[in-house]
Amino acid sequence: MENSRKIVKAINILKETADFKIIGDILTEEDFNKIEWVVSTNGDQAVLSTTCPHSELSWSAVKTEMDKL
Amino acid sequence: MALTRLGLNQSINLATNTTGDLNLSSQVTGTLATGNGGTGATSFAPGKVGQVLQAITTSGVTIQSTSYVDIGLSQAITPSATSSKILIMATVQGSPVIATNAQIIARYNINKDGSTHYEWNRAIGHSVGVDNTGGAGVYQIAPLTYLSSPNTTSAVTYKIQAKLVDSTANSRTIYAQDDSSASMLTLMEILA
Numbered sequence: 001m002e003n004s005r006k007i008v009k010a011i012n013i014l015k016e017t018a019d020f021k022i023i024g025d026i027l028t029e030e031d032f033n034k035i036e037w038v039v040s041t042n043g044d045q046a047v048l049s050t051t052c053p054h055s056e057l058s059w060s061a062v063k064t065e066m067d068k069l
Numbered sequence: 070m071a072l073t074r075l076g077l078n079q080s081i082n083l084a085t086n087t088t089g090d091l092n093l094s095s096q097v098t099g100t101l102a103t104g105n106g107g108t109g110a111t112s113f114a115p116g117k118v119g120q121v122l123q124a125i126t127t128s129g130v131t132i133q134s135t136s137y138v139d140i141g142l143s144q145a146i147t148p149s150a151t152s153s154k155i156l157i158m159a160t161v162q163g164s165p166v167i168a169t170n171a172q173i174i175a176r177y178n179i180n181k182d183g184s185t186h187y188e189w190n191r192a193i194g195h196s197v198g199v200d201n202t203g204g205a206g207v208y209q210i211a212p213l214t215y216l217s218s219p220n221t222t223s224a225v226t227y228k229i230q231a232k233l234v235d236s237t238a239n240s241r242t243i244y245a246q247d248d249s250s251a252s253m254l255t256l257m258e259i260l261a
Contacts, residue, residue: 012133017238046137
């Protein structure tokens with residue numbers, strides 16, 4: 001499974017309700033820290049932050065799930 | 070040289086009744102009536118396209134959100150007059166993917182200077198589940214066209230955005246520019 005599909009599945013296993021935007025492939029912790037998480041909305045626009053609001057979604061936890069896939 | 074005065078409803082056939090050159094810019098005045106195949110116009114307006122700009126991206130963007138996020142396709146334009154219109158033409162590639170046998174629908178939006186400008190409620194999607202554990206995708210291209218009236222001579226930025234219509238449950242995901250497939254945005258200023 002290609003990387004972009006794999007990380008979505010890994011995130012959803014750990015936190016099904018997480019909303020996010022990913023640019024490019026996530027191969028390292030540095031890449032993971034660039035994921036933009038939806039933290040709130042302004043009308044119909046997403047308000048994004050690179051600070052993950054979900055404690056379950058650390059790089060190590062996501063990487064562990066990705067390696068199982 | 071013999072001169073003939075034309076009467077009402079008489080005409081000269083330039084192809085057979087004249088010799089020499091006729092200077093259209095100095096020797097011809099008046100208007101060719103529409104009834105005689107003319108336009109009725111006394112002047113000619115120049116072309117109406119002021120400028121054309123284009124942005125192209127092949128950078129993949131993964132979106133799992135029910136509120137609008139940028140797909141990485143943006144273009145600014147500065148109209149030359151407040152009366153100008155901007156013809157927006159976009160070709161947006163995206164793969165809607167869902168993990169279970171259910172429906173996924175993605176909505177696209179043209180964002181103008183940070184606000185929703187025009188949206189397509191059912192841009193792409195499908196109602197047969199595609200298990201993304203297999204890495205499968207439903208590759209789709211949406212052509213988006215809209216005529217905008219910005220009413221300004223200041224720079225205006227148009228962006229393409231996407232979001233999921235239903236929830237993000239079942240791993241509903243939009244893969245914009247999937248597998249580095251191109252999306253493009255063209256802006257054309259149409260003068261009044």
